[in-house]
Amino acid sequence: MTGLKQNSIAAIIIVVFMKIVSCTPESCLEETVAKAKVPFYLTSTQKNTAPDNLTIYGLDTGTVNIYADSKSVSRAELPLDPATDNCGFVIVINGVSDTIVVAYDSYPHLISIECGYTYYHTTGVLSYTKNIIDTIIVKNTLVTTGNEENFRILY
Numbered sequence: 001m002t003g004l005k006q007n008s009i010a011a012i013i014i015v016v017f018m019k020i021v022s023c024t025p026e027s028c029l030e031e032t033v034a035k036a037k038v039p040f041y042l043t044s045t046q047k048n049t050a051p052d053n054l055t056i057y058g059l060d061t062g063t064v065n066i067y068a069d070s071k072s073v074s075r076a077e078l079p080l081d082p083a084t085d086n087c088g089f090v091i092v093i094n095g096v097s098d099t100i101v102v103a104y105d106s107y108p109h110l111i112s113i114e115c116g117y118t119y120y121h122t123t124g125v126l127s128y129t130k131n132i133i134d135t136i137i138v139k140n141t142l143v144t145t146g147n148e149e150n151f152r153i154l155y
Contacts, residue, residue, distance in 0.1 A: 028115035031145040035077040036102065036123070040093070043134040043154045050074040051093040051155065059088025059099060080143060082106035082119035093155050096132035104143070111145065120144050126151065 042049045054073045056066040066089070067073055080087050086103040104121040111118055121143040128136055137152040 028112070030111055030115050032111060032115050032118050033079065034109075034118055034120050034143050034145050035079050036121075036143045036150040037075060037077055037148060038151045038153055039075040039149055040073075041152055041154045046154075048074050053092075053094050055090075055092040057090055059090055059101070075149075078102075080104055080106070080119075080121045082121070091133070091153075093132045098129045098131050098133045100126070100128040100133075100136070102126055109144070118145060123150065 039048050040051055040054075041047060050072045052071070054067050054070045054076070056076055056078070057064055057068075058066070066078065067076060076091075078087070078089055080102065085105065086101055088099060088101045091098050091100060102123055103125040104123045106119045106121050108117045109120040110116075123138070123141045123143060126136060126138060132155050133153055135154045137154070139149045139152055141150075142148075143150055
């Protein structure tokens with residue numbers, strides 16, 4: 001009887017140990033939201049330079065700031081909504097406002113088993129006002145979770 005009891009306890013310990021080791025969920029350590037990466041450049045020097053003051057909010061969301069009175073932001077990351085085919089942003093650089101509208105197509109992309117799916121975007125037409133923004137240069141039309149530059153804003 002003692003041998004059966006010891007074998008049962010040993011079997012339970014082994015099963016519990018294997019369950020703990022085999023069922024540990026993997027963590028998602030990757031970026032899961034694709035955002036347009038937009039660095040700011042001074043037109044006069046052509047160098048990546050943070051505006052003295054930067055505020056960005058969605059065109060239709062006036063009170064929801066993506067950046068609010070931010071200092072030393074030399075590259076903004078703009079979220080694109082996969083439920084629509086365009087997004088508008090108001091960008092206030094050093095107190096002067098401009099509007100940018102980005103048209104795009106969205107498609108699902110598998111990041112990994114642990115992280116699941118996200119949406120990537122292929123940008124198309126880009127329109128903007130020119131109050132402080134001089135030019136916007138399209139560097140990469142594919143907006144992903146990677147670290148690539150998508151648009152370069154010269155102001």
